[in-house]
Amino acid sequence: xxxxxxxxxxxxxxxxxxxxxxxxxxxxxxxxxxxxxxxxxxxxxxxxxxxxxxxxxxxxxxxxxxxxxxxxxxxxxxxxxxxxxxxxxxxxxxxxxxxxxxxxxxxxxxxxxxxxxxxxxxxxxxxxxxxxxxxxxxxxxxxxxxxxxxxxxxxxxxxxxxxxxxxxxxxxxxxxxxxxxxxxxxxxxxxxxxxxxxxxxxxxxxxxxxxxxxxxxxxxxxxxxxxxxxxxxxxxxxxxxxxxxxxxxxxxxxxxxxxxxxxxxxxxxxxxxxxxxxxxxxxxxxxxxxxxxxxxxxxxxxxxxxxxxxxxxxxxxxxxxxxxxxxxxxxxxxxxxxxxxxxxxxxxxxxxxxxxxxxxxxxxxxxxxxxxxxxxxxxxxxxxxxxxxxxxxxxxxxxxxxxxxxxxxxxxxxxxxxxxxxxxx
Amino acid sequence: xxxxxxxxxxxxxxxxxxxxxxxxxxxxxxxxxxxxxxxxxxxxxxxxxxxxxxxxxxxxxxxxxxxxxxxxxxxxxxxxxxxxxxxxxxxxxxxxxxxxxxxxxxxxxxxxxxxxxxxxxxxxxxxxxxxxxxxxxxxxxxxxxxxxxxxxxxxxxxxxxxxxxxxxxxxxxxxxxxxxxxxxxxxxxxxxxxxxxxxxxxxxxxxxxxxxxxxxxxxxxxxxxxxxxxxxxxxxxxxxxxxxxxxxxxxxxxxxxxxxxxxxxxxxxxxxxxxxxxxxxxxxxxxxxxxxxxxxxxxxxxxxxxxxxxxxxxxxxxxxxxxxxxxxxxxxxxxxxxxxxxxxxxxxxxxxxxxxxxxxxxxxxxxxxxxxxxxxxxxxxxxxxxxxxxxxxxxxxxxxxxxxxxxxxxxxxxxxxxxxxxxxx
Numbered sequence: 001x002x003x004x005x006x007x008x009x010x011x012x013x014x015x016x017x018x019x020x021x022x023x024x025x026x027x028x029x030x031x032x033x034x035x036x037x038x039x040x041x042x043x044x045x046x047x048x049x050x051x052x053x054x055x056x057x058x059x060x061x062x063x064x065x066x067x068x069x070x071x072x073x074x075x076x077x078x079x080x081x082x083x084x085x086x087x088x089x090x091x092x093x094x095x096x097x098x099x100x101x102x103x104x105x106x107x108x109x110x111x112x113x114x115x116x117x118x119x120x121x122x123x124x125x126x127x128x129x130x131x132x133x134x135x136x137x138x139x140x141x142x143x144x145x146x147x148x149x150x151x152x153x154x155x156x157x158x159x160x161x162x163x164x165x166x167x168x169x170x171x172x173x174x175x176x177x178x179x180x181x182x183x184x185x186x187x188x189x190x191x192x193x194x195x196x197x198x199x200x201x202x203x204x205x206x207x208x209x210x211x212x213x214x215x216x217x218x219x220x221x222x223x224x225x226x227x228x229x230x231x232x233x234x235x236x237x238x239x240x241x242x243x244x245x246x247x248x249x250x251x252x253x254x255x256x257x258x259x260x261x262x263x264x265x266x267x268x269x270x271x272x273x274x275x276x277x278x279x280x281x282x283x284x285x286x287x288x289x290x291x292x293x294x295x296x297x298x299x300x301x302x303x304x305x306x307x308x309x310x311x312x313x314x315x316x317x318x319x320x321x322x323x324x325x326x327x328x329x330x331x332x333x334x335x336x337x338x339x340x341x342x343x344x345x346x347x348x349x350x351x352x353x354x355x356x357x358x359x360x361x362x363x364x365x366x367x368x369x370x371x372x373x374x375x376x377x378x379x380x381x382x383x384x385x386x387x388x389x390x391x392x393x394x395x396x397x398x399x400x401x402x403x404x405x406x407x408x409x410x411x412x413x414x415x416x417x418x419x420x421x422x423x424x425x
Numbered sequence: 426x427x428x429x430x431x432x433x434x435x436x437x438x439x440x441x442x443x444x445x446x447x448x449x450x451x452x453x454x455x456x457x458x459x460x461x462x463x464x465x466x467x468x469x470x471x472x473x474x475x476x477x478x479x480x481x482x483x484x485x486x487x488x489x490x491x492x493x494x495x496x497x498x499x500x501x502x503x504x505x506x507x508x509x510x511x512x513x514x515x516x517x518x519x520x521x522x523x524x525x526x527x528x529x530x531x532x533x534x535x536x537x538x539x540x541x542x543x544x545x546x547x548x549x550x551x552x553x554x555x556x557x558x559x560x561x562x563x564x565x566x567x568x569x570x571x572x573x574x575x576x577x578x579x580x581x582x583x584x585x586x587x588x589x590x591x592x593x594x595x596x597x598x599x600x601x602x603x604x605x606x607x608x609x610x611x612x613x614x615x616x617x618x619x620x621x622x623x624x625x626x627x628x629x630x631x632x633x634x635x636x637x638x639x640x641x642x643x644x645x646x647x648x649x650x651x652x653x654x655x656x657x658x659x660x661x662x663x664x665x666x667x668x669x670x671x672x673x674x675x676x677x678x679x680x681x682x683x684x685x686x687x688x689x690x691x692x693x694x695x696x697x698x699x700x701x702x703x704x705x706x707x708x709x710x711x712x713x714x715x716x717x718x719x720x721x722x723x724x725x726x727x728x729x730x731x732x733x734x735x736x737x738x739x740x741x742x743x744x745x746x747x748x749x750x751x752x753x754x755x756x757x758x759x760x761x762x763x764x765x766x767x768x769x770x771x772x773x774x775x776x777x778x779x780x781x782x783x784x785x786x787x788x789x790x791x792x793x794x795x796x797x798x799x800x801x802x803x804x805x806x807x808x809x810x811x812x813x814x815x816x817x818x819x820x821x822x823x824x825x826x827x828x829x830x831x832x833x834x835x836x837x838x839x840x841x842x843x844x845x846x847x848x849x850x
Contacts, residue, residue, distance in 0.1 A: 034661065034708075034717050099709045100661055100717075142711050206666035225665065227712055236459065236525055238820040239701035239724040240650065241631035241793030244690045246817050251702045252687050258680035265669045276664035277676045278714050280707045283459075284524045286567050287652055287703045287722040287760070289821045292459050292525075294705075297712040299664045335712070368666030392671050395663040396714045 010123065012415055014408035017115040020059070021407070024095065024111065025103030027052045032100060032398040039398030040103055044096035044138035044149075045073070045177035052095050053135075053183065056110060060133065063117050069185025072153040072163055073137040073178050076187070079117050081130040081422065088130035089422040090195035090380070091116060091414065093202060093372055094139030094150070102400025104203045104389070104407075110135045112201045112411040116418055127422035129196055136372045137183075143168045145229070145335045151372035155379045156190030194380045197347065197421040200373040201385040201410040203402050205395035208365055209388035215409045216355040216362040217386025221343055222374040223272075223303040223366055226312060227336035229295065230257065230319070234328040236284060236292030248327040250294035251282045256322050257315075261298055264311060271307030274368065275300050303340055303366050341374040347383030354416045355385075360409050369395075385413050435548065437840055439833035442540040445484070446832070449520065449536065450528030452477045457525060457823040464823030465528055469521035469563035469574075470498070470602035477520050478560075478608065481535060485558065488542050494610025497578040497588055498562040498603050501612070504542050506555040506847065513555035514847040515620035515805070516541060516839065518627060518797055519564030519575070527825025529628045529814070529832075535560045537626045537836040541843055552847035554621055561797045562608075568593045570654070570760045576797035580804045581615030619805050622772065622846040625798040626810040626835040628827050630820035633790060634813035640834045641780040641787040642811025646768055647799035648697075648728040648791055651737060652761035654720065655682065655744070659753040661709060661717030673752040675719035676707045681747045682740075686723055689736060696732030699793065700725050728765055728791050766799040772808030779841045780810075785834050794820075810838050 028042030028049075042048045057075060060067050065077035078088065093109025113133035120127070136154065141147025144166040152158040164175030178184045204210075209217050234248035261275040276299040282291035298315070302308035319330045348364070355362040365386060367374070373382045387410035390401045453467030453476075467473045482500060485492050490502035503513065518534025538558035545552070561579065566572025569591040577583040589600030603609045629635075634642050659673035686700040701724040707716035723740070727733035744755045773789070780787040790811060792799070798807045812835035815826045 034658075098714060099711060100714065141713065145712065147713065204666070205663045207668070207671060223665070229712075233459075235819075236822050238630045238794060238822075239703055240648070240699060240726045240795065241629070241818065241820065242699075243632070244687070244699070246632060249687070249701075251683055251705050254705070255680035255683035255687075255702070258676055259684055262669070262674070262677050262680075274665060274667075274669070276674075276713070276715050277680070278664055278707075278712045278716060279710050280676050280679070280705060280716070280719075281710070282703075282705045285704050285706070286524060287570065287654075288566065288572065288701070288724050289523060289525065289703050290701050291703060291705070292822070299713050301665045369663060370665065393666065394660075395666065397661050397663075397717070 010119065010415065012115045012119045012408060012411045014404050016118065017111060017407055017411055018404045020111040020114065021103050021107055024052060024055060024107055027055060028097065035398045037398040040097050040101040041099050042097040043099060043143040044140065045174065045181055049096050050181045056095060056135065059114055063114060063121060065117065065133065068187050069183065070154065070187035070189050071160055071185055072150050072189055073183040073185060074134060074150045074154055076132050076134040079131045081127050083128045086129045087193055087196040088132040089418055090132045090134060090198045091418060092134035092136065093200050094136050096138055096140055098140050098142040098396045100397055102395065102398055104400055104402050105205065105395055106139060108407060109200045109202050112414055115411050116415045119415060128425060129422040131418060131422055139372055141336065144174055147336055147370050148372055148375050151375035153189050154191050155375045157375060157378065160189055198373060198376040198380050198382040199414055199417050200371060201414045202371060203389045203395060204386040204393050205389065206368050207392040209386060210393060212363060214363045214388065215360045216413055217365040218348060218352045218355065218362050219343065219367050219384035219386055220348055220364050221366050222341040222371060223301050223368060224305060224308045224340040225336055225338045225370045226300040226308065227334065228298040229333040229335050230298060231331045232294040232328050234292050234326065237290045239288040239290055242290060247290050249290050250328055251291040253322050253326040253328045253330065254280060254282065254294040254296050257296065257319065260318050261315065264315065270311035271302055271304045273300065273302050273307065273311050301368060305340055338370060338374065341377050343377055343383055344381035347381045350417055350420060351383045351385055351413065354413050358412055358416065360413065383417065385410050435544065435840065437540045437544045437833060437836045439829050441543065442536060442832055442836055443829045445536045445539065446528050446532055449477060449480060449532055452480060453522065460823045462823040465522050465526040466524050467522040468524060468568040469565065470599065470606055474521050475606040481520060481560065484539055488539060488546060490542065490558065493612050495579065495612035495614050496585060496610055497575050497614055498608035498610060499559060499575045499579055501557050501559040504556045506552050508553045511554045512618055512621040513557040514843055515557045515559060515623045516843060517559035517561065518625050519561050521563055521565055523565050523567040523821045525822055527820065527823055529825055529827050530630065530820055531564060533832060534625045534627050537839055540836050541840045544840060553850060554847040556843060556847055564797055566761060569599055572761055573795050573797055573800050576800035578614050579616050580800045582800060582803065585614055623798060623801040623805050623807040624839055624842050625796060626839045627796060628814045628820060629811040629818050630814065631793050632817040634811060635818060637788060639788045639813065640785045641838055642790040643773060643777045643780065643787050644768060644792050644809035644811055645773055645789050646791050647766040647795060648726050648793060649730060649733045649765040650761055650763045650795050651725040651733065652759065653723040654758040654760050655723060656756045657719040657753050659717050659751065662715045664713040664715055667715060672715050674715050675753055676716040678747050678751040678753045678755065679705060679707065679719040679721050682721065682744065685743050686740065689740065695736035696727055696729045698725065698727050698732065698736050726793060730765055763795060763799065766802050768802055768808055769806035772806045775842055775845060776808045776810055776838060779838050783837055783841065785838065808842065810835050
């Protein structure tokens with residue numbers, strides 16, 4: 001009863017949380033031409049990422065946490081509980097970023113977890129279960145092409161050797177970079193002890209909460225994600241003398257696929273499909289030469305498995321049409337394929353009732369982006385808390401912004417979810 | 426009469442010509458992945474180009490020619506005539522290449538001119554007019570974005586300072602590279618003495634002669650060429666959470682333009698239009714980010730000025746549609762704009778009658794590619810000789826190939842055109 005009463009009043013230190021977000025955001029900061037703002041570029045397993053990891057681990061230790069690292073570089077920081085042997089309540093996210101990022105994506109969940117621990121320390125609150133704050137390696141997939149990599153390895157969906165072998169565009173491998181940066185931990189993967197519960201607070205990265213004026217998003221699940229790397233082989237030829245009928249134009253093939261991917265979304269025939277061609281490269285990439293080769297990526301998202309499978313099949317079929325029309329050969333490599341995730345109903349209810357109890361307006365929402373919680377959900381009850389972002393929730397962009405108040409709302413919900421579960425036996 | 430009789434029998438040394446082409450082709454050679462062949466990469470004003478220039482200049486001097494260089498790096502090698510003060514008969518082309526080239530494009534015209542001089546030397550033939558063999562700087566435009574640069578400066582269409590200021594993708598300028606490679610000559614531009622006649626022998630770089638079984642193409646002119654550098658500004662955003670309606674998708678805009686440029690050709694409504702999107706780049710070029718910026722190039726060719734102008738206007742109008750549909754801003758920089766060229770009728774007749782006299786099957790043809798002859802035609806009577814290429818005349822590709830016999834045919838026509846004009850007073 002004491003604890004329960006305490007938790008009613010308990011709140012995190014919003015200023016301290018904000019200060020931590022700002023300090024971490026200075027690591028990997030760069031002047032962003034497109035926006036004129038200062039962005040964050042902390043791609044996984046780069047020197048900048050290493051510097052960010054060191055800072056956060058120092059903060060973990062300063063908060064009295066016992067830090068360990070697993071063999072894919074994920075970091076776990078434990079606050080002991082009063083009852084030895086009980087599985088921990090885990091709180092986490094990631095601190096790696098895309099090449100043009102803001103300060104909140106992932107970092108809010110990790111530094112929010114740290115703020116939860118700092119708050120427990122401030123008030124001398126002990127919990128029955130251990131509380132662990134963690135961050136996972138290469139959640140973005142922006143460098144090695146597979147997102148949620150660290151949490152997927154921790155949860156056992158992706159094998160360690162497969163993960164080590166992934167390479168970036170310069171041919172550098174995950175394994176080699178982990179070693180270079182001294183991030184090869186000894187803790188076994190997949191994780192041996194399943195957490196009792198896993199919570200992740202994250203910026204929505206979308207416009208819905210702001211549009212509806214909600215302060216908290218109760219995340220019910222994550223939509224399916226499918227990534228393709230599409231390689232197009234044509235034939236380079238002289239732009240001024242090669243009749244169109246004799247061309248095997250790789251840039252035309254790439255363009256046709258890009259337009260079709262967009263039109264599929266517009267048609268609505270594949271449910272709430274989202275599609276994006278984010279990478280697009282042609283060779284030799286010269287003004288007066290018909291490109292002989294092209295590479296592009298397709299990012300497909302869909303909350304509905306059946307609609308997603310139809311979209312994939314139909315886009316595949318279109319690639320054959322493009323081959324025939326352009327005389328090129330097209331091959332597809334799937335670099336990511338995650339099924340939609342439905343979070344544990346009890347966890348969803350807990351997030352919802354906690355927001356309600358704290359007097360924060362809320363609604364249930366499905367996540368448009370992939371998150372580490374979606375991987376951990378395979379081995380433990382997982383729940384997610386969203387907070388609204390400004391500017392239509394723009395993310396993966398230096399304009400990404402959530403107010404100090406919004407961050408405080410989310411981490412207060414996180415705090416009370418942790419308190420509620422860490423005292424269950 | 427003596428000379429005339431001599432010329433009836435006179436022929437070049439095909440083996441020596443072929444050997445020169447092969448030797449020059451080894452400079453800048455690289456293993457081409459796409460074809461499995463050895464290609465040539467000798468972009469203008471690179472170290473490889475400098476090495477090629479040195480080799481050819483050594484050959485010029487060994488043939489007894491007096492070499493001079495102008496302020497844009499064009500090289501002129503003179504064989505004195507018997508009547509001082511008469512304007513020279515000029516033979517030339519270029520030795521710079523695109524990034525994925527064969528051994529013939531340009532080099533045939535330059536080394537063919539050298540072979541003409543060597544043949545005159547072998548037979549102790551003197552001419553009334555000087556004979557000059559020359560090569561021009563950056564004909565391809567593949568590095569600095571403006572093709573026929575050296576000949577355009579020599580002919581006065583492009584100013585020297587404008588040419589010096591052109592930069593490659595690394596920001597290196599024509600002026601700085603000319604200086605670095607010690608290719609800044611002292612001969613004034615535009616050329617002070619107009620040649621009496623200018624001849625250029627070149628591979629067709631197209632399928633027509635081979636399809637029709639002709640040994641010589643009598644070039645009547647060059648089609649108009651128009652290059653655009655199209656910059657697209659959108660907004661980068663999260664691929665998984667940003668609804669299509671809120672996107673400003675630069676890769677979509679680039680794809681729409683690429684598809685339209687192709688469809689314009691298919692429709693036939695713009696005459697014998699050719700169009701190519703050869704460069705295509707997006708930023709930040711990551712799988713899970715809607716591209717916020719894109720750059721592409723459009724290469725338009727048309728033998729008819731009116732049809733070309735209509736095509737340019739209609740494509741411009743379409744860019745506005747694309748801006749509205751995608752919410753992007755699109756700007757266009759014209760990096761090349763040459764009008765169609767009609768060669769001097771007397772020169773065309775001379776090439777034709779010479780081919781006829783030598784018993785070589787021939788037809789009149791318009792050039793699909795731009796050539797230095799098209800620039801020199803503005804200041805002197807110019808004529809061109811085409812020879813067929815294999816594999817549908819593929820060029821700007823390591824598969825580019827013309828047989829030793831075809832090269833011999835073309836250079837024999839060149840030889841006799843030079844003889845015919847160099848003895849006119």
